[in-house]
Amino acid sequence: MSLMPVEEAQARLLALAKPLPREDAPLLHCNGRWLASDVMALRDQPFTDLSAMDGYAVQAGSGPWRVTQESAAGGPVPQPLAPGQAARIFTGAPVPVGADAILIQENAERDADLVRCTTGNLLKPGLHLRPQGSDFKDGEVLLRAGSQLGPAQLGLAALAGHGTLPVHRRPRIAILSTGNELVAPGAPIPVGKLPSSNSVMLAAMLQQLPCEISDVGIIADDLDAMKAAFDSVRHFDLIISTGGASVGDHDLVRPAFAAAGGTLDFWKIRMRPGKPLMAGTLDGAIFLGLPGNPVSAFVTATLFVKPLISHLCGSPTPLPRFSSAPLARDLGPTGERDDYLRARMTPEGAVALTAQDSAATRALADANCLIVRPAGSEFAARDSLVTILPL
Structure with missing residues (x-):
């Protein structure tokens, strides 16, 4: 089976389902x-003409005006003003009929019921007013x-x-972690065992999106156990497994998925890390089988899981948004797969981190972007522009 380009795999994945119902x-x-x-x-909005400032509602002109009433936000509807009358008014209050300008408090001088403008300027209609419907x-x-x-x-x-x-509707998502070597986070770790980290990492990534997440737990490398796990989650909108997606004797996700009645749509992507990614459908659910190495799981979740969830939620532009940046250090040529290099942005540009092994999670935690380099790329010198995927 030839390796599928990332863009083709993304398009095929999004084509497996429509946005969820309203x-x-x-x-x-x-x-x-x-x-x-x-x-x-x-x-x-506003529901009527409102004052934008504290002061006096008046008919535009030079005044003076006699204050006959007060208007405050949430108070009684003010009575109409006759020519030469004013209303003491506060920000957000309705403007009485007959007034078409606000004499702001800073420019007003009041003597008993009489108020004047201290600047000597003629007030213009519409001054410091928020007209009805001016917002919407x-x-x-x-x-x-x-x-x-x-x-x-x-x-x-x-x-x-x-x-x-x-x-x-929010997608319902089930996360399955597979592997005899895994123990729950925080549990005692016998020799030869490993804390399960992918489910925690994926749940944290997906909590940034409007979805409902269920962690099904750790599934042993056993065909019957995995088939039973698939049977138990076929009612979800999206099933995500990690581990067991390659071709080793203990990589049983693919045969277990088939035994549960699932239909595989594609498997193996032209990317590094993340090559063993698989996708398919099980009844009404979409299935994504991610690699078990944490970095591979993270990168494939970024490129496939998050866009799929956004698509199910109705986003018209679910795919990641890339940018470009200069390299702060030289990069060698790439091989037959697209490289997604953990990197950091610095004032000088993007720096690929030294550790690029798919199990090197410390480098993943240190990264704030991925440098994306297509298969067959040539040597890239410092200051060359490269594609960046912010994390």
Whole structure:
């Protein structure tokens, strides 16, 4: 089986499923999610003309004006003003009918009920006013389908009159860790055993996205045990396994997946690290089998798992966004696979870390980006521009 290019594998993976169905979720449960349909304003904002400053609502001109009432935010609706009258007004308060400007407090001089402008300037209509509907109007489309919701968007939706928003359902994700050598994090570590780190790392990565994560635990390198594990999670939207994805005698994920009724779509990617990645479907679930080495699991999760979850959540642009940077040190040529090198950005440019073994997790923790170099790339000298994937 020839190695599949990363871009082709990503496209095939995203083609396995459509965004999940719509649900109406409370605003407090919408942060980070993508809209399933357009959102329109249910009211004008401001709902009427409002004052942008503390001062006096007046009819534009030179004054003086006689103060006859007061208007405060949340208070009674002010009465209309006759010519020559003014209303003491505060920021955010409704402007009485008959007033078309605000004499700000700093430029006002008041003597009993009479107020004057101290600058000697004529007040112009519209001065320090927030006109009705100047932010948005009832029925106006404020947020488009496919927009990702953050604090500003949620604040806008609340102000527009919404208590819920139409978003895509959160994907339900099961994580399986495979390997006889694994023990739970924090448990005693017998000779020859290894703490399971991939499930913790993956869960932390995926918590940045709107999804529901279930850690199924450690599955032994046993065909029946793995098949039973697949059977137990076939109702999830996405099944992620780590380990057992290669071709050794104990790499049983692929045959166990087939025994459970799964259909493999592709296997083995032209990338380093991460070559053994596999993908397929099991009933309505998508399956991604990641390599067991932590760096390989991290890189493949960055390039495949996170984009797939974003796609299921309704993102119109789920794939990673790359940038470019100069090299701070020379890099040698690449082989037959695309290289994803752990690196750090410095004032001089990107520096590939010394340790690039797929089990070197300390270098992964030190990295803040990946240098991406296509297969067959030639020697790259310092200051050459390279593709960067920020982490």
